[in-house]
Amino acid sequence: MGTSHGSKPTLTSIARSLDLSIATVSNVYNHPERVSEGLQQRVLEAARKAGYPGPDAVARQFRRGKSDTLGVLFTDELSFALRDPASVSFLSGVASACEEAGLNLILVPAGPPLQTNRISSVSNAIVDGFIIYSVPDDDPHLQTALNRNLPSVVVDEPDSAPDTDWVGLDDQAATFELAAHLLAQGHRRIGVVTTRLGVSRYNGPATEERWLRARYAVQRNRILGLVNALAASGIPADELVVEERFDNSVEAGTAGLHALLDRRPDLTAICCLGDVLAIGALEGARQRGLSVPDDLTITGYDDVPEASRVGLTTIRQPLIEKGKIAGQMFLTREQGMPPRRRVLPTSLEVRRTSGPAPLQG
Amino acid sequence: MGTSHGSKPTLTSIARSLDLSIATVSNVYNHPERVSEGLQQRVLEAARKAGYPGPDAVARQFRRGKSDTLGVLFTDELSFALRDPASVSFLSGVASACEEAGLNLILVPAGPPLQTNRISSVSNAIVDGFIIYSVPDDDPHLQTALNRNLPSVVVDEPDSAPDTDWVGLDDQAATFELAAHLLAQGHRRIGVVTTRLGVSRYNGPATEERWLRARYAVQRNRILGLVNALAASGIPADELVVEERFDNSVEAGTAGLHALLDRRPDLTAICCLGDVLAIGALEGARQRGLSVPDDLTITGYDDVPEASRVGLTTIRQPLIEKGKIAGQMFLTREQGMPPRRRVLPTSLEVRRTSGPAPLQG
DNA sequence: CTGAAAGCGCTTACAG
DNA sequence: CTGAAAGCGCTTACAG
Numbered sequence: 073m074g075t076s077h078g079s080k081p082t083l084t085s086i087a088r089s090l091d092l093s094i095a096t097v098s099n100v101y102n103h104p105e106r107v108s109e110g111l112q113q114r115v116l117e118a119a120r121k122a123g124y125p126g127p128d129a130v131a132r133q134f135r136r137g138k139s140d141t142l143g144v145l146f147t148d149e150l151s152f153a154l155r156d157p158a159s160v161s162f163l164s165g166v167a168s169a170c171e172e173a174g175l176n177l178i179l180v181p182a183g184p185p186l187q188t189n190r191i192s193s194v195s196n197a198i199v200d201g202f203i204i205y206s207v208p209d210d211d212p213h214l215q216t217a218l219n220r221n222l223p224s225v226v227v228d229e230p231d232s233a234p235d236t237d238w239v240g241l242d243d244q245a246a247t248f249e250l251a252a253h254l255l256a257q258g259h260r261r262i263g264v265v266t267t268r269l270g271v272s273r274y275n276g277p278a279t280e281e282r283w284l285r286a287r288y289a290v291q292r293n294r295i296l297g298l299v300n301a302l303a304a305s306g307i308p309a310d311e312l313v314v315e316e317r318f319d320n321s322v323e324a325g326t327a328g329l330h331a332l333l334d335r336r337p338d339l340t341a342i343c344c345l346g347d348v349l350a351i352g353a354l355e356g357a358r359q360r361g362l363s364v365p366d367d368l369t370i371t372g373y374d375d376v377p378e379a380s381r382v383g384l385t386t387i388r389q390p391l392i393e394k395g396k397i398a399g400q401m402f403l404t405r406e407q408g409m410p411p412r413r414r415v416l417p418t419s420l421e422v423r424r425t426s427g428p429a430p431l432q433g
Numbered sequence: 434m435g436t437s438h439g440s441k442p443t444l445t446s447i448a449r450s451l452d453l454s455i456a457t458v459s460n461v462y463n464h465p466e467r468v469s470e471g472l473q474q475r476v477l478e479a480a481r482k483a484g485y486p487g488p489d490a491v492a493r494q495f496r497r498g499k500s501d502t503l504g505v506l507f508t509d510e511l512s513f514a515l516r517d518p519a520s521v522s523f524l525s526g527v528a529s530a531c532e533e534a535g536l537n538l539i540l541v542p543a544g545p546p547l548q549t550n551r552i553s554s555v556s557n558a559i560v561d562g563f564i565i566y567s568v569p570d571d572d573p574h575l576q577t578a579l580n581r582n583l584p585s586v587v588v589d590e591p592d593s594a595p596d597t598d599w600v601g602l603d604d605q606a607a608t609f610e611l612a613a614h615l616l617a618q619g620h621r622r623i624g625v626v627t628t629r630l631g632v633s634r635y636n637g638p639a640t641e642e643r644w645l646r647a648r649y650a651v652q653r654n655r656i657l658g659l660v661n662a663l664a665a666s667g668i669p670a671d672e673l674v675v676e677e678r679f680d681n682s683v684e685a686g687t688a689g690l691h692a693l694l695d696r697r698p699d700l701t702a703i704c705c706l707g708d709v710l711a712i713g714a715l716e717g718a719r720q721r722g723l724s725v726p727d728d729l730t731i732t733g734y735d736d737v738p739e740a741s742r743v744g745l746t747t748i749r750q751p752l753i754e755k756g757k758i759a760g761q762m763f764l765t766r767e768q769g770m771p772p773r774r775r776v777l778p779t780s781l782e783v784r785r786t787s788g789p790a791p792l793q794g
Numbered sequence: 795c796t797g798a799a800a801g802c803g804c805t806t807a808c809a810g
Numbered sequence: 811c812t813g814a815a816a817g818c819g820c821t822t823a824c825a826g
Contacts, residue, residue: 082803093813098805108811125580129559131803134495135818140557141539150528150538151753160521167511171542176558177511178502178539181532196501197537198490198559219486322738351742377683378739381712392512443819454797459821469795492819496802 081124090118101127133198141176142166142402143199145217147207150181156320156348157376158391159205162227165395166203173403175200182213192216201405203227203398204236208271208287223405225398231289237401239394239414243293244300246387246418250343250371251301253420258429259341259369263313264298265328265353266291266345267320275327277335278316280309294345294373313339317349325352326359329370333360340369340429347372347379347386354382354425365427375421383424390416442485451479462488494559502537503527503763504560506578508568511542517681517709518737519752520566523588526756527564534764536561543574553577562766564588564759565597569632569648584766586759592650598762600755600775604651607748607779608658611704611732614781616666619790620702620730624674625659626689626714627652627706628681636688638696639677641670655706655734674700678710686713687720690731694721701730701790708733708740708747715743715786726788736782744785751777 079085087094092115099106100115107115119126133139144166146153153159163177170177180197194216201223207214209230217224218236225237232238254262269278269286286292299309315332317324325344329352332339344350350372354364362368372379372386379386394416401412440446448455453476460467461476468476480487494500505527507514514520531538541558555577562584568575570591578585579597586598593599615623630639630647647653660670676693678685686705690713693700705711711733715725723729733740733747740747755777762773 083805084803094804095806095814096812099812102805106811111811123580123582125577125582126556127805128803129557130491130495130500131818132557132805133559134491134802134820135804135806137818139491139559141559149532151525151532154521154525154528157518160515164512164515167515167540167542171510171512174554176539176541176554178537179528180537181528193535193537195487196490196493198494198500198502216486219484221484221486322742355742378742381683381716381739381743444821445819455820456798456822457796460796463821467795472795488821489819492802493821495804495818496820496822498802 081122143202145204158374161391162395165392169399225401229289237412244297247297248301263332263339278314322352325349326356329353329356347376369426385426442483519735522752523756526753530760586762590650598773604654605658609662612662624693624700634679639675683713686710687717690714690717708737730787746787
């Protein structure tokens with residue numbers, strides 16, 4: 073294309089070459105109805121010849137004061153978040169809402185810890201607002217995002233962020249329902265595989281003290297729900313064996329199951345606090361020659377697409393819907409509106425990986 | 434936070450309140466080493482009090498001329514792309530590369546057709562360059578992106594875009610290998626389930642004429658590879674039965690398998706041109722009471738994570754790696770460099786869903 | 795170590 | 811239907 077003689081074409085250079093005002097050229101792109109047909113054609117033609125791709129995006133948004141872009145803040149490395157089908161389904165819902173509204177979507181990793189006055193990704197992202205997805209309590213990036221004073225909605229965690237909209241689940245109630253199901257099936261010795269409870273890498277048993285102080289509200293509430301249900305049946309909290317894995321991966325689920333069963337071979341049910349972990353646990357059971365659910369019950373959480381295909385008993389949450397709602401909350405937020413709080417329904421999906429507790433050998 | 438008396442704080446307002454130049458305040462954020470410790474503290478303190486979140490992102494990037502943001506252009510609705518684990522793995526690789534380089538990632542849907550001089554998402558996105566992911570030949574959004582004269586890399590399709598880097602596979606060679614495997618196992622009557630060959634919604638049989646003209650290079654080349662291999666064994670092209678589905682989903686795979694088998698119950702192998710379709714086809718076989726691979730061989734393409742878990746015979750491509758390479762190509766592109774072309778290796782993964790052709794009944 | 799000045803490219807009232 | 815002018819908030823040489 074006929075670019076390249078001289079400097080980059082701009083609105084100004086096009087206007088000058090046609091002996092028009094820059095306002096008119098701008099109008100051709102922004103308000104074509106204000107410009108006569110003939111002039112429009114002349115301008116577009118000149119632009120084409122000059123290799124002018126239309127108004128510069130940054131300058132435009134600078135002037136207009138908005139970017140038509142929504143930021144999604146992930147706690148984790150992006151590449152990790154994208155390996156978790158639950159996050160991906162959520163994101164897909166956000167994307168639907170964005171597309172309808174003509175918004176672009178920018179993925180912002182919380183990434184490495186902040187330096188005090190260095191400009192981070194979160195500060196640097198050009199967005200009209202944030203969706204903050206599942207971030208630990210007191211995350212510094214969360215603060216940074218909130219400081220920008222843009223309309224934001226928090227998803228899942230932290231469970232109370234001041235002055236922002238929130239959408240998430242009642243995790244305690246949901247796991248209570250799961251526990252009730254397991255108890256009804258005769259399970260008494262239950263193990264839990266959870267993802268990280270703290271921000272630094274740790275894999276191993278999690279004491280009650282540890283999970284009670286977990287910086288991730290979701291995991292904390294899920295375990296709490298389980299414990300409360302057991303307590304209601306007279307099973308003390310320290311009966312619940314919890315194994316923690318930093319990563320949320322299939323491999324972590326397999327490893328978690330082995331760790332649990334090595335420690336307590338008498339467990340009859342393993343509750344994984346995410347489907348990906350559960351799928352890994354299923355593989356672990358296979359490796360040990362245990363048949364599911366006859367020898368061992370395994371459950372998940374989230375109901376990702378693969379869960380139904382492998383027959384996983386799990387707690388369903390409306391992942392895509394959650395993303396759509398988060399997007400909508402952003403779109404409908406208005407100045408001075410009080411923060412909204414939206415609790416989404418969950419349901420227990422009983423499938424093939426859970427069954428009655430085996431009789432004691 | 435103590436905002437809200439008067440207008441939004443800016444670099445200028447902070448500078449004025451401290452009786453400093455704006456350059457100094459800017460330096461506190463951008464070049465702290467140029468400012469004395471004491472002054473830094475004073476400025477940061479004043480900023481905190483005023484609720485100033487640091488230099489405005491748009492203004493900053495406007496001035497600097499770069500946005501530290503990479504755009505990924507998807508052909509499809511974003512929400513669809515995110516439902517395809519192959520795209521997601523790819524994206525995850527791109528994200529890795531971006532994170533290392535401190536880039537943000539913006540997801541740009543090609544979305545609805547362009548109006549001539551209206552500003553589209555692609556024009557409006559604030560990015561330093563594009564990764565163009567699997568877009569049909571002659572896509573107008575591709576043109577728009579390329580017109581911006583930003584460093585861009587095309588992934589998979591179209592297979593020849595002028596003046597841009599490209600990364601993808603040798604799809605013909607890859608499917609040739611697959612066909613050779615099937616032929617060796619005695620398969621002669623082979624069906625194909627492909628995703629869309631054109632841009633408008635169509636589900637049904639695809640004639641040779643149709644797939645030869647497919648606007649999606651990937652599908653075209655995969656089918657061509659199959660046909661060539663069959664031809665080499667004396668099986669004419671029109672022996673290959675191709676069923677097309679617009680969506681790339683599990684459901685489409687199931688429907689595709691049924692359509693194929695309703696039409697030609699004597700098929701012994703079904704090649705799905707994507708793993709998600711193959712997973713759906715597996716379900717279809719189950720519904721028909723066919724045992725895989727004894728009654729029917731089913732194969733996929735891509736080797737997404739779930740493929741190995743269900744034992745799917747498939748062609749493996751390095752999805753995450755592909756994303757990383759695309760990101761790296763963008764990062765390492767330099768002015769005046771000739772376009773680079775990177776062909777990634779594929780390999781046939783023989784697993785449990787393929788086997789010898791059943792003897793004729 | 796700190797400051798005065800230019801200017802990035804555009805859109806938007808407003809006037810004619 | 812077209813144009814002159816202001817100004818969005820910042821960073822960067824450059825000078826002192």
